[in-house]
Amino acid sequence: MPGVGENPEIKRLRWRCRRGMRELDQLMLRYLDRRWPMAEDAERAVFLQLLDCEDDKLWRWFMGRERPENAELDALVTLIAGLPA
Known part of the structure; x- marks a missing residue:
């Protein structure tokens, strides 16, 4: 169960x-x-950037209405959107 015994x-x-x-x-x-547990430091840094983005931008990106200008953010949004439910 996620959350139990996790590090800070x-x-x-x-x-x-x-x-x-x-x-x-x-x-x-x-x-x-x-993905985070196996991600390299560079990918983790991009995810942290993604977390700093405004929700309305994130929504538009994940719904495919817009794309991030930053190529690394765009690649990560695509990766996350493609993760199976």
Whole structure:
């Protein structure tokens, strides 16, 4: 069960993944649970940048209405959107 016995960094990230919109919460937490543990430092840094973005931008990006100008953010949004539910 995610959350039990996690280190403080993961707990903070899990909290930051809560966006107040269920769909965004699920996407962010899915990445954190499935990809973060194996991600390299560069990918983790891009995810942290993604967490700093405004929810309305994230929503438009994940719904395919817009694309991030930053190529690394764009690649990560594509990766996260493609993770199986």
